[in-house]
Amino acid sequence: MDRRELLKLGALAGAAAVTGVGANALLRPSPAAALAGLPGGSPLGNRRVKNVIFLAYDGTGYEDFATADFFARRVVGQPLRYHQFLSEGLTGTMIPSSLTSWVTDSSAASSAWSTGRKIVNGAVNQFPDGTELTPILELARATGRATGLVTTARATHATPAAWVAKVRAREMEEEIAIQYLASGTDVILGGGQAYFDPAIRSDGRDLFGEFAGAGYDVVKTPGELASSSGSKLLGVFAPSTRHVAYEIDRRFGGVDQPSLADMVRAALPRLDGAEGGFVLQVEAGRMDHANHEQDAGAMVWDWIAADEALGVLLEFVADRDDTLLIHAPDHDTGGGVTFGWGSRYSRTDPALMTFGNVRCSYERLLLDLMPRNPSPAQVRELVEANVGVPVGDFAAENLAALVSGTDMAGLRWGHQNAVLGSMKYQVAQLLSQSFENRPERPPVSFATSNHTAGFVPVVLAGAGIEAGNLGVIDNTELFGVMTAALGIEFENPAMTADEAQELVDEG
Ligand SMILES: [Zn+2]
Numbered sequence: 001m002d003r004r005e006l007l008k009l010g011a012l013a014g015a016a017a018v019t020g021v022g023a024n025a026l027l028r029p030s031p032a033a034a035l036a037g038l039p040g041g042s043p044l045g046n047r048r049v050k051n052v053i054f055l056a057y058d059g060t061g062y063e064d065f066a067t068a069d070f071f072a073r074r075v076v077g078q079p080l081r082y083h084q085f086l087s088e089g090l091t092g093t094m095i096p097s098s099l100t101s102w103v104t105d106s107s108a109a110s111s112a113w114s115t116g117r118k119i120v121n122g123a124v125n126q127f128p129d130g131t132e133l134t135p136i137l138e139l140a141r142a143t144g145r146a147t148g149l150v151t152t153a154r155a156t157h158a159t160p161a162a163w164v165a166k167v168r169a170r171e172m173e174e175e176i177a178i179q180y181l182a183s184g185t186d187v188i189l190g191g192g193q194a195y196f197d198p199a200i201r202s203d204g205r206d207l208f209g210e211f212a213g214a215g216y217d218v219v220k221t222p223g224e225l226a227s228s229s230g231s232k233l234l235g236v237f238a239p240s241t242r243h244v245a246y247e248i249d250r251r252f253g254g255v256d257q258p259s260l261a262d263m264v265r266a267a268l269p270r271l272d273g274a275e276g277g278f279v280l281q282v283e284a285g286r287m288d289h290a291n292h293e294q295d296a297g298a299m300v301w302d303w304i305a306a307d308e309a310l311g312v313l314l315e316f317v318a319d320r321d322d323t324l325l326i327h328a329p330d331h332d333t334g335g336g337v338t339f340g341w342g343s344r345y346s347r348t349d350p351a352l353m354t355f356g357n358v359r360c361s362y363e364r365l366l367l368d369l370m371p372r373n374p375s376p377a378q379v380r381e382l383v384e385a386n387v388g389v390p391v392g393d394f395a396a397e398n399l400a401a402l403v404s405g406t407d408m409a410g411l412r413w414g415h416q417n418a419v420l421g422s423m424k425y426q427v428a429q430l431l432s433q434s435f436e437n438r439p440e441r442p443p444v445s446f447a448t449s450n451h452t453a454g455f456v457p458v459v460l461a462g463a464g465i466e467a468g469n470l471g472v473i474d475n476t477e478l479f480g481v482m483t484a485a486l487g488i489e490f491e492n493p494a495m496t497a498d499e500a501q502e503l504v505d506e507g
Contacts, residue, residue: 035470035477042484043090043470049463049485050277050322052140053313054113054478057306058106058159059288059333060299061454067296067338067352067444068303074349075356076304081311085327089459092470094478096331100501102453106288107170109330109475110162111135115492116479120500124158124176125166128503132166133492136482137185137279143488144276146186150263152244152302153285154192155236156180159330163281177207181214186231187270187280189263191238193220200240208234222258231270235263246286246298246361247305253364260284261308268316277322279486282309290361291334294428296444297358297387299336317462324485325462326478332454335447351443357388358442362427366403373404387431389441395430402426 039045065082072080098108099118108121115125115133125133137147149160156173165179177195180188198206212218217230225235237257238244245255258266264282271278284306290299310327317323341347360369365386371378376396383391383399391399428446458473463485483490 035473035480040484041480043460043465043468043481044324044463044485047463047485048487049324051145051272052279052324052326052482052485053317053462054279054281054482055310055313055325055327056110056113056159056281056283057287057327057329058153058283058285059291059331059451060303060329061332061452061456063335063337063454064287064291064299064303064332065457067336067442068300068307070338070349070352071300071355072304072307074353075300080303080307081314082307085310085314085461086457086459088467089327089461090465090468090470091457091459093455093472094328094458095472095474096329096456097453097475099495100497100504103451104331104475105158105170105451106330107158107162110159112475113328113330113478113482114163116476116483117492117494118476118497119495120504122169123167124162124170124172126168127493127495128500129495130168131493131495134490135163135166136479137163137281138183139483139488139490140279140486141184143486145486146271146274146276146278147183148187148267148271148278148280149180149185149189149283150187150260150267150280151190151283151285152260152263152305153190153283153289154195154238154241154243155188155190155234156192156195157190157243157285159283159285160188160190160281174201174203178205181207181210186274186278187233187267189225189233189235189237189258189267190285191236191244191257192241193236193239194241196234196236208236222256222262225258225262225266228266231273233266233270235266243286243289246290246302246363248298248301248358248361249364250305251301252359253368255364259308260305261312264309264312268312272316277486279482282313284309288333289363291332291336291446292449293362294334294336294446294449295362296336296442297355298361298363300355301358314461320462321464323462324460324465324482326458326460326481328458328475328478329456330475332452332456334449335452335454336444337447339443339445341443347439348443351439351441354388354440355442357440359388360386362387362431366427370403374400376400379403383431389431391431399427399430402430 098104098121105121107124114135151160156176158170161176164183165176173195194200196207211234216232216234217228219225219235249255286302317325379400380391380396
């Protein structure tokens with residue numbers, strides 16, 4: 001074989017690796033089903049449970065755990081329950097890929113849990129040819145179980161949606177709200193009033209009224225939540241398209257909305273009253289948004305809020321073997337890391353302690369506190385008072401120019417990656433330490449404003465489960481864990497990555 005033939009062969013091999021069968025096959029998990037070898041295909045063996053609770057942390061991973069763990073111990077003064085939970089549960093590592101991308105979005109990730117099938121990013125329980133998948137809450141209802149969704153994101157956001165709805169695109173939140181009503185889901189708690197509000201919905205439908213007509217208590221404030229006694233409950237606590245406020249803004253900004261733990265405490269007794277048991281998905285949704293926004297202060301406080309909700313759930317499953325608790329992030333976001341700083345990294349811990357000065361998310365600072373055309377002096381004053389970091393002339397002038405040139409109210413802050421574009425980067429660069437390493441700023445640096453491929457921890461607890469090792473599992477395998485535990489025999493239709501990609505390419 002001469003050199004020319006060799007080159008040709010090399011080029012062909014290269015082409016095959018990029019476009020051929022090999023490309024998407026590489027995205028499939030291997031081994032396909034780590035749990036398949038277990039009795040009943042489940043860590044519980046052939047044992048059944050009455051209830052399943054799935055706690056999802058959106059957009060966070062091992063590195064955030066390290067940052068949040070320091071924050072919890074040293075700044076808040078109370079270790080994370082998650083720390084002990086991870087030690088005492090049946091734990092493993094989860095691969096969070098979607099059907100055609102090694103990096104998943106939230107809708108594909110949640111659909112994978114909910115249906116046992118990977119789909120293309122952006123869809124909710126649908127393949128690109130319109131084939132619909134049946135989500136776990138629909139299957140659970142068919143067994144007579146009550147069902148619930150609790151989230152700090154909008155109630156109709158991707159992660160909760162994928163446990164109930166079937167739509168072509170996750171942005172179809174008006175349709176998702178309609179499907180929630182039709183589904184009969186017993187408890188729905190989160191943010192985003194817009195999608196239920198006749199004054200804002202494009203079809204003018206009054207979904208608040210329709211839910212009330214279907215027997216739901218409809219509540220919009222913590223006070224209404226506390227005084228509600230109905231067994232069916234719709235709680236939407238944030239105005240317009242806003243998510244439930246970041247924990248940091250709830251605690252320090254006087255935002256009158258419930259915490260994730262408050263919402264979980266409201267959901268549990270309603271669902272636990274059901275004769276046939278229940279399935280509940282709880283999402284700590286806003287670590288993801290904080291990481292998209294490269295806002296480490298908001299991220300660590302939402303970890304604290306998520307940890308309180310975890311505490312409520314651990315208390316609920318303690319000493320009862322009829323409830324399985326599953327916990328996993330859907331993916332990591334931002335690739336934020338606490339980095340070593342100073343001689344022998346001696347300045348890392350003092351810099352991390354400055355998390356204690358942060359009193360406000362970037363979201364609240366820019367959307368709610370900053371005047372419309374701020375002067376550099378106003379910017380400096382607001383940032384120093386609320387974010388607790390000193391602002392130089394350069395940052396103050398640039399931030400003032402950025403805010404003045406942007407329709408802040410028109411921004412859907414904390415939404416999908418592309419909405420804020422470079423704005424988010426610029427704000428993060430101007431306000432965070434990554435712009436300049438300063439002793440007054442936490443030493444946390446982000447790799448991206450997008451999701452990452454990072455593998456994430458998964459924990460199974462309750463239901464008499466003992467500490468152990470699950471190994472490396474695929475996100476789709478948690479569907480099998482849930483259906484086996486609930487005594488449901490069901491398989492959704494399948495599509496290969498290559499078939500899906502072809503359909504996407506055909507547009
Ligand atoms: Zn997500």
